[in-house]
Amino acid sequence: MNGHPTRDGWFSAGQVPCDPVPPPREHPYRVVLLGPPGVGKGTQAMLLGQTLRACHLSTGDLFRAASCGSELSPSMRAAIAATQRGELVCEELVIDLVRERAGCLRCHGGFLLDGFPRNVTQAQALDELLAELNVTLDAVLYFELPQEEIVARLAGRRTCSRCPAVYHLAARPPATAGVCDGCGGELTQRADDRPDVIRVRMQAYDESTRPLIDFYRRDGRLVSVAATGTPEQIRDRAMRLLDRRVGASQAVAQSV
Ligand code: AMP
Numbered sequence: 001m002n003g004h005p006t007r008d009g010w011f012s013a014g015q016v017p018c019d020p021v022p023p024p025r026e027h028p029y030r031v032v033l034l035g036p037p038g039v040g041k042g043t044q045a046m047l048l049g050q051t052l053r054a055c056h057l058s059t060g061d062l063f064r065a066a067s068c069g070s071e072l073s074p075s076m077r078a079a080i081a082a083t084q085r086g087e088l089v090c091e092e093l094v095i096d097l098v099r100e101r102a103g104c105l106r107c108h109g110g111f112l113l114d115g116f117p118r119n120v121t122q123a124q125a126l127d128e129l130l131a132e133l134n135v136t137l138d139a140v141l142y143f144e145l146p147q148e149e150i151v152a153r154l155a156g157r158r159t160c161s162r163c164p165a166v167y168h169l170a171a172r173p174p175a176t177a178g179v180c181d182g183c184g185g186e187l188t189q190r191a192d193d194r195p196d197v198i199r200v201r202m203q204a205y206d207e208s209t210r211p212l213i214d215f216y217r218r219d220g221r222l223v224s225v226a227a228t229g230t231p232e233q234i235r236d237r238a239m240r241l242l243d244r245r246v247g248a249s250q251a252v253a254q255s256v
Helices: 041-052 059-067 074-085 091-100 120-133 147-156 195-209 211-218 231-255
Strands: 030-034 055-058 111-114 139-144 157-160 166-168 222-226
Touching: 030 041, 030 211, 041 055, 041 111, 041 139, 041 166, 041 231, 055 059, 059 074, 059 091, 074 091, 074 195, 091 120, 120 211, 139 211, 139 231, 147 157, 147 195, 195 211, 211 222, 222 231
Parallel strands: 030 111, 030 139, 055 111, 139 222
Antiparallel strands: 157 166
16 A cells, blocks of 8 residues: 555444554544535545545445445345445435444544535534534535536446545556556446446435535535546645635634
8 A cells, every 4th residue: 555544444433443544634634525426536535535644434435345245234235235226325324334433533634525425414414423523524525527527437437346446447547457556456347337327326416415515505615626627637626725725714713
């Protein structure tokens, strides 16, 4: 690995520490990543995570990891079946999963929360949890892209079966077809990137997640980022906006 935390704390609900444990940062960035499926949140989480040394906390990754396990509880089995249909997993289970991982939200490396919250109820639950933990959410990065580009991105997406790396057949191909550049793992297409499932996920996004944009815009936490260009250009654009936003609010906090 490149010194980036393994996310073991996230996957094991804090039973196993990350390796290496993220070093303390004077101002850890705590950020929610928002945007439609396929806009590139996972790739941005990886790139921003490398820049900020903050952990990529993805609820979707929890379900994908659990789906490889053998001893699943009935509620986790139902959750995985919902992910395979492109539907949202039931509220209580997702909120419980995040609550069990509260240690990751307090991590002194900060966090990049991806896939949670996905609706207003989850956003309110996150605000309550962060208030209990005495942790402030610095910003919500909202990645914007036209729908036709999103569908093209999803169809070409390939993910590593061993590590969090994400590729695209056209925009970000691996050096060797089907093999992860970083760890040599096999690259596969996610079951929920099939066209019929993509349609269901887009519908779930429009109905449940889109209202979150207004929720965060109303209280000034939303930072919109155009998700066009190369992944690195998008990362640099996001970093500039984030530094401006977080820098400004930290300056206010220090002057109070
Ligand atoms: P993602 O990788 O974020 O696209 O998540 C993959 C799938 O996991 C989603 O299509 C949902 O079925 C499920 N999922 C992930 N996060 C959540 C959440 N916060 N609430 C409900 N379902 C979720």
